[in-house]
Amino acid sequence: MIHAVLIFNTSGVPRLTKFYTPLQQSSQTLVQKIYSLVSSRQASLCNFLDAPELESFLGQTDDNGEKLRVVYRNYATLYFVFVVDSAESELGILDLIQVFVESLDRAFENVCELDLVYHFDEAHHILSEVIQGGLVLETNVEEIDRAVQEAAKARKESFASANPLSLGGGGVGSRGGTLQTPLHWITDRLTGVRAR
Amino acid sequence: MWERTLQDLIRGLRANKKDEAKFIAKAVDEIRDEVRGKDMELKAGAVLKLTYLDMLGYDMSWASFHVVEVMSSPRIHLKSIGYLAAGLSFHEDTDVLMLTTNSLKKDLNSRAEDVAVTLNGFSQIVNADLARDLGPEVIRLLTHSRPHIRKRAIIALYRVLDKHPGLREQAVPRLRERLEDDDPGVVAAAVNVLCELARKNPTDYLALAPQLFHLLTTSSNNWMLIKLIKLFGSLTPHEPRLVKKLQPPITDLISTTPAVSLLYECVHTCIIGGMLHGSQGNALARTCVTKLANFLQDSDQNLKYIALMALVKIVPSHPYLVAEYQEMIMSSVNDHDISIRMRALDLISAMANNLQSIVQQLLSHLARNESNGLPSAVQSLSQYSQGPSTPGIVTLNNPSMNPAYRLTLAQRILILCSQDTYESVTDFEWYLSVLVDLAYIANVDVGEQIRDQLVDVAARVRGVRGYAVQLMTKLLSDDSFLLNAGEGGSCSEVLWAAAWICGEYCSELAEPQKLLNYLLQPKVLTLPPEIVSVYLQGALKVFGSWAAELAEQWDDESLPKVKITVNTVLERIRDFASNADIEVQERAANIQGLFSFVNADLQAFHPKSTSNDIDYGEDSSSGFGVETPSVEPRFPKGLFLVHPLFSTYELNPVAASAQASVPIPDGLDLDAWIVPPPKEETEEAGGADGGADVVKVRKAKKGKGKAGIGGKTKKQKQVDLYEEEDVLSAPVETEEEKAERERVSFCFSRKQERLERQRDDPFYLTDSRQPAQGPTQDDVDLIPVVRLDDLPGLSEGSSASASRLPTLKSASKPRPPQAFVIDRVGEMPKGAKPPSLFSSPSSARSPPLSNGSGGTPVASTPSFFPQYEVEDDIPRTGTPPPIKVTRTKKKKKGTGTGTKKSRTSSVVPVDNT
Incomplete structure (x- = not known):
C-alpha cells in the first residue's frame, strides 16, 4: 500500500503531506530528510530514492520484511514523493504520480505551485479521489476528474445555500486539461521523455 | 469582525516570513476564539486553518473535539473540511474517535455525496472499535447503486478488516461478488484490496484463484493486471498447482505486453512465486533474466534500478544465469546514480562467486575518488541544457565521495569477506592486505570493524600470522598513518589491531626488539588512550618474547644490547607513566616496575668471561659468577621475567556460545x-x-x-x-x-x-x-x-x-x-x-575472541580473581621461581564446537612505585 504522499517544493517547503500509516518520525523531519536527498539528485537519475542514509531513517519495513521505497517525480518547482511498500509496483507508482498530477492539472488549469499553496484543501480533495486510505481508488483520469467535479459541485451548492449572499467560493472551476503527458509506463515504452 | 480565511492566513504567512513564529502565534490565538464560537462556518474555517498549520508542524491535537463538531455538520462543504482535518490530525488513540461512531453511522446512511466523503474520512481514521461497530455498514455499502460508492466501500473495507479481522468471514464473500461487478473500476478496487489482504494471509484467499485466473486471462486493464500478478505472487507459494496453471499465461504476457511495468511484475512474480523450477521453469528463468538484462542495458535509469532489484531475487536459485551478466552488473556499481549503486552492491553481494575480483573492484571504487566524474560529465552537461540546474552538483558528480555511500561500500566489503566465518576467503594474506588497504583508503569510520577483522583473522588463522605480523609492523612504522590518526575517517583503530597482533605474535619476527622503537615512540601518545594501552602491552610482550629467546641462546655478547634496550624502554616509558589516562598510566607504571626488576637483575648479573660492558662499571665483580656455575643459570634470570606472563597458554578463539553453555x-x-x-x-x-x-x-x-x-x-x-x-x-x-x-x-x-x-x-x-x-x-x-x-x-x-x-x-x-x-x-x-576501561573497544568486537583483551588486562594488574578457568594444567618448565602462575582446572561441558581456554595469570605484583 501507499504509506505517504508528500508534495514539497524545490526549497523543501511542504505543500501537501498525507500519511496513510503512522510513521515513526514527524512529518517535518521526514520531509526534510527526503528533500535533502532528493534535491541533490539530477534529473537524469532514476526516480527511486535509495540512499544509505534513508535505509536507517525509514527503518520501517512492511510485513514481508521488505523496505519501504521512496518514489518521486519532479514537476517544475514541485517534488511529488510517494512512500510505498512492496505491494505496489514501482513503475506503477510512477504512473500514479503522473495520474495525480494530471488530475490536479484538470482541476486547476495549468496547475502550478501557487494553486497548491492557496487551494491546499482542494488538493487534498483531489488526492482523495485517487487514493483512499493508502489504496489506489481510481487510475482513470477522466473518472477522477468527474468525481472531483461532482464533489466540488456538491460543496459549492451546499456553500451557496448556507451563504446566499456570497459570490462564488468553494470549489474550483473546471477548464479542461491541457497537460499532454500520456501514460508511458502503462501504454507504451517511455523513450527518454521525462516529466520535467 | 474580520475573520481570516485560509487564504488570508497563507497570504499573511507569506507576507510575514521574517516573523513567522509571532504571526502564527497570533493566528492560533484567533483560531482558538473562532473554534469556540457558535458559528459553524467560522469554526470550519478555523479548523481548516489549523489543518494547514499542522502541515507546517504546529500541533492541532488540542482542537480534536472541534474537528468532530465540524465533521458532524450537516452541510457537506463543512463536513468535508471536518473529515479532511480528522484524516490529517487524528490517530488511533485520539480519544474523541469514540464520539464519532454515531455521526459516522448517520453519514454512511445519508446522501451519496455524504457517503463518499464519509467513506474516505472513515478509512483514514478507522480504529478497531470503529471497524467493529461500522464494519457491517461498510459491507452493506458494497452493493450501493453508485459505482463510485462501491469502490470507496471496497477500499474502506480493507481498513476495516485490517483493524478488525473478525469481520472477514462476513466480508470476503461479498468482496468476491464484486469481482464480477459491471464497473471495471470496482473490480480493480476489489483486486487491489484482495492483493493487500492476501499478502497477510495468503491461504485464506486460495479459493478465489479460479475467479482471479479468469480475470487474468480476460482483462486488459494493466493497472489491474499488475495487481493480479502480484496477488498470484503471494498465492503460488501456498498452492504449487497454481504454478503450472499460471506459467502459460504469464509467459504469454511476458512475451507480448508492451507495458514495461506489467512485464516487470510478471518477471518479478515468476521469481518470488517460485515458478522457475523444473524444465519449463528453467526456460522461463532464462527468459526472465534476459529481459532483466535488457533493462540493465537500457538508457532509462528506472529500468536499470528495478532490474537490479529483481536480479537479486533470482540469484539464489539461478546464479549461473545471472553470472553471465556479471560485467554489466559490475559496471552498474560504477553508475553515477547512488540508488543504482546501492542495488548493484546488493546484487553483487548476493553473487559473490568470485570474491577476490569483486572485492578488488569495490576497493578500486573507493580508491578512485575523482575518476568517476568523467564518464558522467557528458551526461550531466546534457542534463543542464534540458532543465534548470540542481543544487549540490559537487556531491552529485561523484557519489563515490558521499561518506554514507563509502561507509556502506566499506562495510559491504567486510561483510562479504567475513560472512560464514570467512568461508569464501581462500587467501588470507590477500584478505589481510585488503583490510590494510581499506584502512588507508576508506576515509570513513570503519576502523573498528577493520580492527576486529584483523584481530579475528590473526587469531583464527594460524598460517597467516607471520604475514600478519609483517604487515602490522609495516603499519606501525608508517609515520604518516600515525600522524593522520587524529583525523576523522583515518581508521586509527587499526593501530590497535597492529599493536596487538605484533605483541601477541612477535615470536614470528626475527628481531622483535626493533618493534619496541615503534611501539614506544613519543608520537604514540597522540593516539587515543585505548590504543596507547595496547601499544604498551604489545611492547611488554615483544620484550618478553625477545628476552626469553635471547636467554635460551645466551651469549654474553648480548648483555650490553639487552641493557641498552632495557634502559631505552625505561626511559621511554617515563612519558607514558605520567599520562593523564589512568589505564595508560597504570600499564606504564607496571612496565616500569617490571623493567626495573629486569634492570636490577641485569646489573647484578656477572658474565663468566670478562664483560666489555663499560657503562655500568661492574667489570671488577665479574669473577664471582663463575664460582657457582652449577646453580646459577648462565643468563640473567630477569630475562625470563616477562615472557611467561603472556605466553604460557596459547590464545584460542572461544565459541560464541561457550559461556552460555556452562551448565547451571x-x-x-x-x-x-x-x-x-x-x-x-x-x-x-x-x-x-x-x-x-x-x-x-x-x-x-x-x-x-x-x-x-x-x-x-x-x-x-x-x-x-x-x-x-x-x-x-x-x-x-x-x-x-x-x-x-x-x-x-x-x-x-x-x-x-x-x-x-x-x-x-x-x-x-x-x-x-x-x-x-x-x-x-x-x-x-x-x-x-x-x-x-x-x-x-x-x-x-x-x-x-x-x-x-x-x-x-x-x-x-x-x-x-x-x-x-x-x-x-x-x-x-x-x-x-581498569578492565572495563580497556575492554570497551573490544566489547564491540565479535564474540569469538573474548580472550584477546580479557586475558591481557588481568595480567597487567594484580589479579583480583583467585582462580581462573583453564583447560589443562601444564606447569611451565624452565621458569625460574620468582613468578608464580596459578591456574586451577575447571571443567566445561556442553559445546563440542569450541574449546575454551582462558589464559590468565595471577602474577605476584612487583610494585616499586
Missing part, C-alpha cells in the same frame, strides 16, 4: 529470590540483597582466604588498613574516607534493622540459617564487592596477594564449577574499573 548446577535457580527485597530498601541495599546468593558463595571462599591471612576478618583488616593509612599519610581522615566509613556503618545498621524486622518472616529461610554459621556472617555481608576486590590490590600491594596465593594453591582442590560461575556473575558488573 542442579538445584540452583539464579532468578529466584532467596530473600525478597523489602519495599523501602534503597537501591544500594537492594543490590546487596539481590546478590545474596553470590554473597553466600563468596563466604565459603572467604574461609580459605581468611585462614591464609591469619584469622583476621576482612573487615577488620580493612579497618586496619585505614588506620595504617591514616597514620602514614595524614592524621585527619579525608572526606572521602569518612563518607565511606559512614556508608559502611550505615549499611551495617540497615542490615541489622532488616534482620530484626524479618526475623519472623517464613520466607527468610536462607538468612535464618546464616547466623548458625558463625559470627563472621555480618562482616562478610558488610563488605561491598568493589572494596573487597580493589582495596587489597591497590593499597596493600604484593604482600596480601602473595600471602593469599600459596594458600589457595596448597588448597587447590578444584572448587565446584558453580562457585566460579556465580562469582563471575557477581563480580563482573561491579568489577575493577
